[in-house]
Amino acid sequence: MFIELDLQSETPIYAQLVDQIVEGIASGALQPGDPLPSVRSLGEDLGINLHTVNKSYNLLKQEGFLQVHRKKGVIVQPDGMPGVTDAFEEKLRRQLRSLAAEAAVRGMTEAAFTQMSTSLYRDTITNRGGEQR
Amino acid sequence: MFIELDLQSETPIYAQLVDQIVEGIASGALQPGDPLPSVRSLGEDLGINLHTVNKSYNLLKQEGFLQVHRKKGVIVQPDGMPGVTDAFEEKLRRQLRSLAAEAAVRGMTEAAFTQMSTSLYRDTITNRGGEQR
DNA sequence: TATGTGTTATATATGTAATATAACAAATAA
DNA sequence: TTATTTGTTATATTACATATATAACACATA
Structure with a gap:
């Protein structure tokens, strides 16, 4: 594993x-x-x-x-993964808001924050089939 | 308050x-x-x-x-806010990776995830002076 | 029949979260 | 000076989450 x-x-x-x-x-x-x-x-x-x-x-x-x-x-799960539920979207909003606020206070620019989010998203889906690229 | x-x-x-x-x-x-x-x-x-x-x-x-x-x-803090420390960057990476992975599994596209990160960053710094825009 | 599966039940130890009361030194305001 | 307010420290208690340990159960497989 x-x-x-x-x-x-x-x-x-x-x-x-x-x-x-x-x-x-x-x-x-x-x-x-x-x-x-x-x-x-x-x-x-x-x-x-x-x-x-x-x-x-x-x-x-x-x-x-x-x-x-x-x-x-x-x-x-073989029958399709769960989608973007209200609960998940709320969790996502809450945590992103908290991280973004601290990042901004510490002087991290919007571009840097955005770029980091994007690159971490890309890293997670490296070895994947053909979905959302 | x-x-x-x-x-x-x-x-x-x-x-x-x-x-x-x-x-x-x-x-x-x-x-x-x-x-x-x-x-x-x-x-x-x-x-x-x-x-x-x-x-x-x-x-x-x-x-x-x-x-x-x-x-x-x-x-x-009147003498300048703390910058992007190693500890903060690690926390940011860890949490963003976790959120991005779940978002990807749930079918949220890279664009949607990026756009949400950016817009939440913007929301937090609305009534601010002239720093990092 | 024996073994391995997830599941449930009970118990225990440890740490965190939150509250409550009390006291302290230092500073402020009367 | 006296009284009040500040952050801070100490102690105790309650409640809950985390993690472990042992045991048993129904079900399925080999």
């Missing part, structure tokens, strides 16, 4: 896991229908508890990024 | 306060040298504990956005 955790970080482990799985989907490293490790094996691999993995999986399931099959186990 | 708290939010009160003060500085509503209410009066105004206000003030002092004068009380 491509997961790397920082146990010293202030960001909770379950949140780091959620982030990196979403980034895996964005980059194409994880394709729709791909299986994910069981909560027990991934927990053991990463040196963390299975309940921590389970928490991440459940959040991603609730958001619609993962499916849990009684047969196939946990897989990446 | 222009502060509005959401006590039901998952975002801690002290963090909401920090955010809104930084946004106040970014917008120009708070100018360098401007005094802020005492921890007690602001706490009473907002219906929260003085220690919660104190925690926010201390974080902002540590970051260099505020100064504490034994005479003038708490004021907005």
